[in-house]
Amino acid sequence: MNNGNTQSDFIIIKAQQDGVNVIGLTRGSDTRFHHSEKLDEGEVMIAQFTEHTSAIKVRGNAKIMTSFGEIESEKTK
Ligand code: TRP
Numbered sequence: 001m002n003n004g005n006t007q008s009d010f011i012i013i014k015a016q017q018d019g020v021n022v023i024g025l026t027r028g029s030d031t032r033f034h035h036s037e038k039l040d041e042g043e044v045m046i047a048q049f050t051e052h053t054s055a056i057k058v059r060g061n062a063k064i065m066t067s068f069g070e071i072e073s074e075k076t077k
Helices: none
Strands: 010-015 020-026 033-039 044-048 053-059 062-066 069-073
Touching: 010 020, 020 044, 033 044, 033 053, 044 053
Parallel strands: none
Antiparallel strands: 010 044, 010 062, 020 033, 020 053, 062 069
């Protein structure tokens, strides 16, 4: 559930193909990539929004679970 504290919410990303990228983008006036994590099929990453991370980009086919529900990112061409 969303407890109103956006910086403690976890999201879960489960890769459905090899080479899924989970990219963290910085918080603040300068929005840039600060971390890229590569997941192979079946691997799971559990991540939070933090003081340093305001957005998360997922590239490749993955299941993404959040307090809002579940969504699937599709494979890139
Ligand atoms: N050092 C980063 C941070 O504390 C680690 C991190 C947290 C991260 N959430 C992330 C990296 C999501 C990539 C994606 O903000």
